[in-house]
Amino acid sequence: xxxxxxxxxxxxxxxxxxxxxxxxxxxxxxxxxxxxxxxxxxxxxxxxxxxxxxxxxxxxxxxxxxxxxxxxxxxxxxxxxxxxxxxxxxxxxxxxxxxxxxxxxxxxxxxxxxxxxxxxxxxxxxxxxxxxxxxxxxxxxxxxxxxxxxxxxxxxxxxxxxxxxxxxxxxxxxxxxxxxxxxxxxxxxxxxxxxxxxxxxxxxxxxxxxxxxxxxxxxxxxxxxxxxxxxxxxxxxxxxxxxxxxxxxxxxxxxxxxxxxxxxxxxxxxxxxxxxxxxxxxxxxxxxxxxxxxxxxxxxxxxxxxxxxxxxxxxxxxxxxxxxxxxxxxxxxxxxxxxxxxxxxxxxxxxxxxxxxxxxxxxxxxxxxxxxxxxxxxxxxxxxxxxxxxxxxxxxxxxxxxxxxxxxxxxxxxxxxxxxxxxxxxxxxxxxxxxxxxxxxxxxxxxxxxxxxxxxxxxxxxxxxxxxxxxxx
Numbered sequence: 001x002x003x004x005x006x007x008x009x010x011x012x013x014x015x016x017x018x019x020x021x022x023x024x025x026x027x028x029x030x031x032x033x034x035x036x037x038x039x040x041x042x043x044x045x046x047x048x049x050x051x052x053x054x055x056x057x058x059x060x061x062x063x064x065x066x067x068x069x070x071x072x073x074x075x076x077x078x079x080x081x082x083x084x085x086x087x088x089x090x091x092x093x094x095x096x097x098x099x100x101x102x103x104x105x106x107x108x109x110x111x112x113x114x115x116x117x118x119x120x121x122x123x124x125x126x127x128x129x130x131x132x133x134x135x136x137x138x139x140x141x142x143x144x145x146x147x148x149x150x151x152x153x154x155x156x157x158x159x160x161x162x163x164x165x166x167x168x169x170x171x172x173x174x175x176x177x178x179x180x181x182x183x184x185x186x187x188x189x190x191x192x193x194x195x196x197x198x199x200x201x202x203x204x205x206x207x208x209x210x211x212x213x214x215x216x217x218x219x220x221x222x223x224x225x226x227x228x229x230x231x232x233x234x235x236x237x238x239x240x241x242x243x244x245x246x247x248x249x250x251x252x253x254x255x256x257x258x259x260x261x262x263x264x265x266x267x268x269x270x271x272x273x274x275x276x277x278x279x280x281x282x283x284x285x286x287x288x289x290x291x292x293x294x295x296x297x298x299x300x301x302x303x304x305x306x307x308x309x310x311x312x313x314x315x316x317x318x319x320x321x322x323x324x325x326x327x328x329x330x331x332x333x334x335x336x337x338x339x340x341x342x343x344x345x346x347x348x349x350x351x352x353x354x355x356x357x358x359x360x361x362x363x364x365x366x367x368x369x370x371x372x373x374x375x376x377x378x379x380x381x382x383x384x385x386x387x388x389x390x391x392x393x394x395x396x397x398x399x400x401x402x403x404x405x406x407x408x409x410x411x412x413x414x415x416x417x418x419x420x421x422x423x424x425x426x427x428x429x430x431x432x433x434x435x436x437x438x439x440x441x442x443x444x445x446x447x448x449x450x451x452x453x454x455x456x457x458x459x460x461x462x463x464x465x466x467x468x469x470x471x472x473x
Contacts, residue, residue: 016145017157020138023093023210024158026203027134028165029172030100031127033199035062035270036169040196044108045116059428061121065128066424072132073412074237080137080408081236088408089137090214096130097207099123104200132420136412143399144407149310155395156306160299163387166269167295170288172199236409240402246410249401254414256463257397260322260455261390262423263448267329268383269295271427271444275333276376279434279441280340283365286373294380298388305392314393315463321389322452322459329445332379337441339372422451 034041038058046054072092080088103123109116139158146154180195181187187195241247269291276287309317368376398411430444437443 013145013154016142017154019210019213019216020089020142021157021161023089023214024134024138025161025165025168026206026210027093027096027131028162029168029206030096030165030203031065031131032166033100033169033173033203034065034103034124034127036166036173037196037199038062040192041120043192044196045106045120046109048109057117061117061124063424063428064121065124065131066420068125068128069132069416069420069424070413072129073136073416074132074409075129076133077136077240077409077412078236080133080140080412081406089134089141090211092130092133092137093207093210093214096127096134097203097211099126099130100200100203101207104197104203128420132412132416135415136408139395140399140408140411143396144404151396151399152309152314152393153303153307155399156303156392158395159306159391160302162265162391163269163295163299163302163384167292167299169199170292172202174285174288174292236406239406240410240413246402246406250410250414252458252462253398253401253411254418256455256459257318257394258414258418259422260418260452260459261318261394262419262421263426263451264322264325264390265387265419266423266426267325267430267445267448268380268387271430271448272333272380272383274427274431275444276336276340276380278431280337281366282340282376283367286367290373290376290380293377294384297377297381298384301385301388302392305389306396309393309396314397315459317393318390318397319456319459321386322456324389325386326449326453326456328382329449330442332382333442333445336376336379339375340366340368342372 042051042054042058046057048054076088076092079091100123103120106116106119106123135158138161139155142158143151143155176195176198177191178184178187180190239246240250273287273291276282276290277284282290305317394415398415399407402410426448429447433444433447434441
């Protein structure tokens with residue numbers, strides 16, 4: 001009988017992980033598809049007379065989705081602590097999927113003028129709000145189904161979804177970009193014209209499947225117990241941020257963990273891709289596929305470090321990832337720059353008669369050889385390995401830091417400020433620093449290095465062993 005109960009329990013938690021992870025992955029796919037297509041979107045929804053201004057406008061619109069994430073955390077976190085986890089993140093999934101689908105339907109700037117970028121901005125803000133409510137709900141839901149000694153392992157599956165969402169978005173873009181016509185050049189032209197809408201429109205199918213699965217889910221047992229006993233919070237926002245002890249935990253979670261985790265996440269994946277394409281001048285397809293391979297190889301380590309945190313604690317795994325990032329970012333990015341510079345030198349064409357060297361055009365993208373390509377994959381893999389160290393245990397850490405009655409609200413805000421603001425602005429600030437100090441192509445790395453270093457210091461001093469694995473139910 002005991003064996004049957006255990007098997008049933010294992011099957012139940014697997015169903016919870018599957019349903020929660022699928023929906024969260026789809027939301028991340030929806031959120032990141034916009035950034036992955038920024039250059040194409042710039043030509044569709046903004047005036048073509050100034051391409052640079054158009055691209056900056058798209059990046060600003062992309063950033064708007066990050067900035068509103070903390071507001072989504074407050075709005076949906078409150079609903080989640082009042083009404084329940086299941087229905088709240090079901091609502092966020094529908095808002096995210098609907099917004100993404102609608103972006104694929106918005107007429108171009110040439111058709112409706114300035115109404116086009118305004119509509120896209122509104123839809124992007126809705127995406128950010130939805131994501132602000134999704135993650136906390138999914139992580140809380142899984143954690144509250146898991147046995148206390150296995151929370152790191154079970155919530156680490158949710159942690160894979162952000163990276164896998166980026167992976168899926170890149171894969172769908174490349175597949176669509178090269179499958180619209182038998183002629184590669186024609187296929188890319190069609191993609192830039194109308195094919196870019198396909199990844200957005202595809203979202204509605206993915207969301208429909210996930211909604212169907214989530215409708216069959218039951219409420220979190222811990223929250224259901226609180227609700228049946230009449231012990232749910234009547235004012236989650238006040239309890240989370242007006243009570244001194246809980247506010248202290250919120251601030252500690254932000255500055256001692258999620259702030260550093262956020263910059264490591266976005267440096268290892270988004271800025272790495274931007275650096276390869278814009279600083280190293282690497283070919284579009286190669287920069288994307290390098291990231292895809294690195295993600296594929298590194299993703300299992302989210303689960304490895306999540307499970308390990310159940311045994312030795314969350315704190316030192318996360319801090320170790322930040323410390324490694326602080327001391328190795330410049331050497332690793334410098335090596336990527338050296339490898340691509342060497343490839344550029346081999347691209348120079350030598351006239352054997354005059355021995356004159358003909359430089360390729362300035363806007364020519366570098367295509368590296370196979371050996372260099374896999375070396376770059378290895379470096380980006382290391383960067384994403386740091387991501388798995390800081391991100392794998394973070395959900396269990398945040399869940400166990402706060403009591404069940406206000407958990408959704410309390411954990412969502414520091415997570416989305418740390419990731420949406422400190423982390424999400426990493427590519428922009430790093431690129432801006434590079435344009436201000438053109439003599440040092442690695443100067444942009446000082447932003448994530450400093451933020452991660454400060455977070456290490458605060459976390460190392462103030463995150464005690466008791467807070468590291470405090471099952472607060």
